[in-house]
Amino acid sequence: MTDCGCEKAKAELEEYLHNELCAEDAADIREHLESCTDCSTEHLIGRTLTDVVQRACKETAPEDLRDMVLQKLRAVQSTH
Known part of the structure; x- marks a missing residue:
């Protein structure tokens, strides 16, 4: 494994967050995140947003x- 650098880590962060990278690329990014404060902060933000969206998708009104809402939608549709 080698530190992949900020450019690659940031370019592949989304795929990394969703476990869509091959094991070698994921290991390189993980290693980079351990040593780079800027990228690890970006990773934390991405992880937090992903978690919040996943929780929101499970909630129902x-x-x-x-x-x-349906009643108002029907009312608007009936006037058009």
């Missing part, structure tokens, strides 16, 4: 809110 309350039934009364869904009904209210």
Whole structure:
């Protein structure tokens, strides 16, 4: 393994976050993140955003809110 450098780490960060890299590339980026504060901060931000989006996708709106939104959508559609 060799430190891949900031350019490669930042270019492949999204794939790294989603475990879409081959083992060798992932290991190179992991090694780089251990020694680079800038890239590890960017990784933390990406990880946090990914976690928040994943949690939000699992949540559902309350039934009364869904009904209210659908009712308003139908009202708007009926006037067009």
